[in-house]
Amino acid sequence: MAKRSSLSIRIVEGKNLPAKDITGSSDPYCIVKVDNEPIIRTATVWKTLCPFWGEEYQVHLPPTFHAVAFYVMDEDALSRDDVIGKVCLTRDTLAAHPKGFSGWAHLTEVDPDEEVQGEIHLRLEVVPGPRARRLRCSVLEARDLAPKDRNGASDPFVRVRYNGQTQETSIVKKSCYPRWNETFEFELEEGATEPLCVAAWDWDLVSRNDFLGKVIFNVQRLWATQQEEGWFRLQPDQSKSRRGEGSLGSLQLEVRLRDETVLPSGCYQPLVRLLCCEVKLGTQGPGQLIPLIEETTSTECRQDVATNLLKLFLGQGLAKDFLDLLFQLELGRTSEANTLFRSNSLASKSMESFLKVAGMRYLHGVLGPIIDRVFEEKKYVELDPSKVEVKDVGCSGLHRPQTEAEVLEQSAQTLRTHLGALLSALSRSVRACPAVVRATFRQLFRRVRERFPSAQHENVPFIAVTSFLCLRFFSPAIMAPKLFHLRERHADARTSRTLLLLAKAVQNVGNMDTPASRAKEAWMEPLQPTVRQGVAQLKDFITKLVDIEEKEELDLQRALSLQAPPVKEGPLFIHRTKGKGHLMSSFKKLHFSLTTEALSFAKTPSSKKSALVKLANIRAAEKVEEKSFGSSHVMQVIYEDDAGTPQTVYLQCKCVNELNQWLSALRKVSINNPGLLGSYHPGVFRGDKWSCCHQKDKSDLGCDKTRSRVTLQEWNDPLDHDLEAQLIYRHLLGVEAALREKHRELSAATGAGSVRTGPGEASEDPLAQLLQVLQDLQEAHSSSPAGSRPSGPNRPLALQT
Missing domain, CATH: 2.30.29.30 (Pleckstrin-homology domain (PH domain)/Phosphotyrosine-binding domain (PTB))
Known part of the structure; x- marks a missing residue:
């Protein structure tokens, strides 16, 4: 059994940031710190006061963390980067939002006296004295103190204050991990209410000493315990007034804390077996659970549920069967071919997750060189005449300004080159496509062709494949390569426009160049010859992709498994x-x-x-x-x-x-x-x-x-079967009331009995079995050791300031 905490973080955008450069703008980026330790840095968005990042991260960490802080910085090439402001969310704040914190937060000024970190090791004792009891404070050591000097360290000492008296330790030079082993004593007055303050400082020869943090103790509590020893987290000095909120701009964030107690693997086996049985039986079985899970899952958490289910079935070797079941369910309720897989259904969300988990390395291999070339060339590309800015293009070879027609023709030629290179790379990548992805696309192709067999729907199976491969995988990656780990930085405005136009062209190819897609933006017409040629290439690619035989697929999978990719x-x-x-x-x-x-x-x-x-x-x-x-x-x-x-x-x-x-x-x-x-x-x-x-x-x-x-957490992480099962259980527990209501409706309609008729007698009804499994897991969690957040035996003594 293990307690696990994770933070799902999405840094969306900023607005109304102050200008830090002489140009009246800033070059903002974000640093994310968990308990003052830098974990994440976003890309820099150049020359803007309203940056958009849209970057997502998942951090796994011990349940003992205290706060996550978002620092907005201004990047400078010649000097130290400027701090614009920060947003700090404590663990308690996040715990108070079970569905996550989401919205705009005002940036606050960064006060050095609040930028503290680390812990101090103290021993506190109440000892007899000649006239009265005495308070003995032993300052032993500290760790992970904030570096305040240019050399990346500090010169720390500790100041102990009680009842108007102050004593100090010696100074330890150039260390954030000092050891003092010094003891101080103060006379205690019974009934006195003044607290004991232990503060760490960085000694400076020329300027004022820098504050490193403090711990305040309730001495009255110490009377009862007589002696305490332990590591205490240093707290900031929050007595200063802050600059008015909003004057430094705002940051839009989505942050969710998830605490999970993961039980031993055996506890989840009934749930895993039940879900796997449903998937193996497919539409031939009772077929209740997967449709019910989709029905009871809200739109806002459907992506999470789809990802968790997909990973669970990947771990069981049933990803293809799970997706095939979803394909059949969606095809069964779709009457119009042109609406197939266009909604945010469980099938669509699961396929998106599947491609990111199983196909990201393949995406990098096909798309990476083309994206790199676009970033390196930085050419001005525009096809829409209403958006052409001739002054931004520069001169032609004859040192004269280019005309609008020349700009449009040159842009079309650049895009045709990029699109042709991408389609050629895709055509050559049949063997590079992961075996499990090929098998899934083959099954999708066959199911759609069975559902829409007429000649007028000849292209529908191809569009079904491209709706995922092109529209939901390649095109989003082209538009935002940073979010798919193809580039370390976001594209500048010029490169971003090129990528957007290239993504549109790929979408037109993926839509099989239908009249409807052409009519939307007539100015894309110069790309039509390449698009038409691309449609033929793409159809040939898909035909080869789905034509692999089962034996050949297994041989390919074994060959790939022998060449395990690097982590x-x-x-x-x-x-x-x-x-x-x-x-x-x-x-x-x-x-x-x-x-x-x-x-x-x-x-x-x-x-x-x-x-x-x-x-x-x-x-x-x-x-x-x-x-x-x-x-x-x-x-x-x-x-x-x-x-x-x-x-x-x-x-x-x-x-x-x-x-x-x-x-x-x-x-x-x-x-x-x-x-x-x-x-x-x-x-x-x-x-x-x-x-x-x-x-x-x-x-x-x-x-x-x-x-x-x-x-x-990254796309190529190893699967964690127990955690995925726990997350699925947690979701199902949240919709248990809806599942029980559905069971009552089905029972009334069929005359079935209750969930469990007697000790050890399980119903054959899958939904009834699922409800019983949830009940058993709930009891297992209730009987597990109480998972209160570890805080150490010394925590009640220290007052949180």
Whole structure:
């Protein structure tokens, strides 16, 4: 049994941001921090005060996190990026919105005294004294303090204040992980109500000291316990008045916290077996459950339900059968061929999820080179005469302004080139298409042809395939390549227009160049020869795609399984510490590949790879302090070599997103390794001590806790069968009342009995069985150990300020 928390985050857009550049504009991007640790960076949207991002992320993290903050920044090429403002959502705020927080939030000013992080280790005791009892406060150590100095560290000391008296610890230079082991005593007066304040500060020689956080204790509670020791989270100073809300602009967000207690696998087997049985029987069986799930699922959560079901059946090897059942159900209620799969039905949403889960690598292979070329060329492209801006085009080869007709012709030629290249790449990709995707499209093609067999509907089976492949997969990826991981940045306005026109052309090809699609935008006419040729190419491609034999498909699937794709790959800089100083030139650029067996490297992507770390030997993957190498994007992989000796390799990434993606991938593939570390050193051992905590023992256990559970969800993640089953159970529990009402209606119509007639006697009615399974799972959750949020035995003593 495990408690899991996840944050679904969608950063939509900003508005009315203040201008930070001399041009009267800004170049905004967002940084997302969970408990002050950067997890996500959006792309920059250039020269705007109303940016649109539309970026979605899912973060898995321990249930002990406190807050998620969204910082809006202005990117500067020559100086440090400016902070525009932030939105902070506490865990309690998110928990109060079960369906998620959604809407506009005003940006607030970023006050350095509120930007605190880390924890402090204290021991508090009430001890006898010569005249009265005394309060003894031992300041032991702190971890993960905010770096306030340019060197990426702080010079922390602690100030303890009680009853008008103040005492201070010594200063620990250049450390965010200081150890003091100093004790202070204060005289206690019985009945006194003044709290004890323990505040951490960063000492500065020239300027004022920087505030690092504080903890306030109720001394009266300490009288009862006499002694307490533990780690306490540092709190910000929120006594200052804030700048008026709204003056810094607003941010539109969608954030949902999901806490799940995942039971042992055996608890979910009845639910999984019941759903799988329904899918295997298809329309030949009772056929109640899948249609009922669709009927009782609201539009707003249909995508989540479709994704969860799809992943569950993928894990059971029944994805094709599940989608086939949905195809038959939709075909059964569709009378007009031109409306087929045009609604946001469970079939449409499930196919969208299926293509993203099973076909994303295929999409990258076909579409990636074309998208890269569009971004690199940055050509002005426009077909709509009403939108042509000749002044934006530049001069022709004769150094004269181009005419509108020349612009339109040149634009058409550019689009014809891109469209032709895309269709050619698609035509050559039959064998590259994943076997399970090919099998699903073949089944869809056959079902539609059986439903609409007449000659007038000859193109309907092809359009059914292209409605998903082109309209719901390729076209959205062309319009927003950043959201499909094809590019790291959003397109600028010129490139975005080119992509939009190319996506429209692909949609026209996908619609089989029908008169209705041509009539919408007559100015697309210059592309018609390429579109018509593309229709023929696409039909030939689909014919080959769905013509594969079952045996050939199995052989292809086995061949592909022998060549398991890497979990993560890309260029990184490798470094091994030597000497006392950090040398940026000592980083060496290599191409790394992470598989389910090892982390390997090579000089180039095509070179022979050498294993660096065996997967089974990884003990932790964590970030490294910025001061260690002069970069905030360095990670360390702690592992054991073949002799069992602990080793560490340091790898530098180019940005915070790449850093967290690599950390996430490494943590996922090694999560079940024996001997995972609970603590680590975020610094390096240089000379004779650790740079983080200054300890001289190289084998010291570590001054910070590892974060092995903090991961980002990605399209190529391994399936988590128990979690998917739990999420499906959670959804069905939410619509249980509707399911029971439906069962009563069916029982009244057929004269069937109740859900369970006696001890151990299960009804053969699938819906009745489902209701009983839900009841059993509810009882299993009720009898599981209470999953209150871990807070430590010391939490009641500290007052939250």
